[in-house]
Amino acid sequence: MTSSEVQIRPDRLKTLLDGINKFGFNRQTGGYNRVGFSDMDIAVRSWFREQMKESGLDVSVDAAGNLFGRLGTSGKPCVMIGSHLDTVPEGGAFDGALGAAIGLECVRSLKDHGIEPDFPVVAVATSEEEGRFGGMLGSQTISGQLAPGWVEMASDADGVSLVEAMAAQGYSADTLREAAWPNGSIRAFLELHIEQGPVLESEQLSIGIVESISGVLVLGVSLEGTANHSGTTPMPLRADAFAGLAEVGVAIPTIIKDIGTDQSRVTIGKVDLSPNFPHTIPGRADFTIIIRDTSAEVMATLRSHIEASITDAAARNSLKASIEERSYLPPESLDGSVRQVLLEETKRLGYSHTVMPSGAGHDAQTMQAFCPSGLVFVPSRNGISHAPEEWTDWTDIEKGAQVMLNAVLRLSKGD
Ligand SMILES: [Zn+2]
Numbered sequence: 001m002t003s004s005e006v007q008i009r010p011d012r013l014k015t016l017l018d019g020i021n022k023f024g025f026n027r028q029t030g031g032y033n034r035v036g037f038s039d040m041d042i043a044v045r046s047w048f049r050e051q052m053k054e055s056g057l058d059v060s061v062d063a064a065g066n067l068f069g070r071l072g073t074s075g076k077p078c079v080m081i082g083s084h085l086d087t088v089p090e091g092g093a094f095d096g097a098l099g100a101a102i103g104l105e106c107v108r109s110l111k112d113h114g115i116e117p118d119f120p121v122v123a124v125a126t127s128e129e130e131g132r133f134g135g136m137l138g139s140q141t142i143s144g145q146l147a148p149g150w151v152e153m154a155s156d157a158d159g160v161s162l163v164e165a166m167a168a169q170g171y172s173a174d175t176l177r178e179a180a181w182p183n184g185s186i187r188a189f190l191e192l193h194i195e196q197g198p199v200l201e202s203e204q205l206s207i208g209i210v211e212s213i214s215g216v217l218v219l220g221v222s223l224e225g226t227a228n229h230s231g232t233t234p235m236p237l238r239a240d241a242f243a244g245l246a247e248v249g250v251a252i253p254t255i256i257k258d259i260g261t262d263q264s265r266v267t268i269g270k271v272d273l274s275p276n277f278p279h280t281i282p283g284r285a286d287f288t289i290i291i292r293d294t295s296a297e298v299m300a301t302l303r304s305h306i307e308a309s310i311t312d313a314a315a316r317n318s319l320k321a322s323i324e325e326r327s328y329l330p331p332e333s334l335d336g337s338v339r340q341v342l343l344e345e346t347k348r349l350g351y352s353h354t355v356m357p358s359g360a361g362h363d364a365q366t367m368q369a370f371c372p373s374g375l376v377f378v379p380s381r382n383g384i385s386h387a388p389e390e391w392t393d394w395t396d397i398e399k400g401a402q403v404m405l406n407a408v409l410r411l412s413k414g415d
Contacts, residue, residue: 092390
């Protein structure tokens with residue numbers, strides 16, 4: 001049987017995705033709420049686990065809440081396919097859920113056709129990818145990449161610690177590190193995800209095969225000046241923290257133009273001014289700067305130029321500047337041979353496609369540091385994600401799912 005004869009079942013896939021999205025739906029906003037380790041996240045996991053069981057798979061759950069549904073006997077390295085089930089608050093119907101559903105659909109298709117893979121195939125639904133506690137908890141657990149001391153320190157925006165949130169749902173954070181898979185136990189990891197950007201749609205392409213994923217550097221910056229009366233303090237005598245922040249903001253596009261690439265992204269996304277009162281000169285500005293690029297060298301150069309612009313802006317405005325690194329996820333090139341398989345299968349199926357970078361982080365990026373990994377994008381309407389308006393056409397979803405199934409068939413064959 002050639003792989004092109006084994007087809008996914010779009011109707012069954014759609015039913016599965018709709019089933020996932022019964023959990024956490026907000027009628028008022030149209031958004032989906034399955035934030036990591038919330039009640040809805042736990043509820044969808046237990047439902048998805050039942051779906052895996054009913055599909056006749058060998059099902060297990062690890063310390064992070066990752067779900068595994070295995071087809072084929074263990075003892076040999078597996079091909080793992082899936083994505084995450086958690087969402088951001090008021091997220092969309094496809095981010096994560098689609099990839100998790102396609103993972104299970106691929107394994108169901110193999111079963112339908114009575115295929116016994118030479119290497120086991122494991123459908124996975126990872127946990128806490130979206131970042132309530134920082135993100136990628138599930139894939140970091142599988143791949144043994146939890147940073148030392150991080151588990152004990154992690155907390156969400158409301159100050160709830162990871163340890164507490166996990167305990168409230170019956171999980172023990174103490175055992176996370178023991179859940180790492182042994183080296184060599186995964187021969188390939190595959191993920192399908194929505195693009196979350198406008199490229200595929202604008203070029204009218206169905207499939208994006210991801211070559212590299214941008215790194216993410218988060219800096220926390222404070223500019224400290226003097227709060228004072230906005231009427232009585234002459235302009236030259238001010239130490240206005242917002243004026244310094246504004247100069248940094250203005251410098252960013254020029255820095256990117258001079259030394260960045262078309263993959264460079266720099267964002268000031270969160271700003272706290274204090275006292276934050278209309279009649280008072282801001283005495284303090286605390287803000288984040290997030291730097292992304294697909295090259296570690298470019299990220300480092302961007303960082304040094306941005307830090308210099310902060311120092312200059314502080315000097316010009318009589319401010320004291322401090323800069324701290326909050327987190328750094330390095331850029332990752334995905335495995336060339338897995339990418340080749342995805343590309344060949346896409347071409348064989350005759351689907352329009354491109355090879356592209358990813359500006360957003362994904363489980364496949366984390367997994368690549370542990371095992372050969374591949375990532376496939378399908379188009380996002382208007383490039384929108386993390387919002388109720390998130391949408392991907394079913395014709396593209398079917399194509400994406402079929403590419404994944406063909407890749408699973410190829411990668412699970414052999415001695
Ligand atoms: Zn996602």
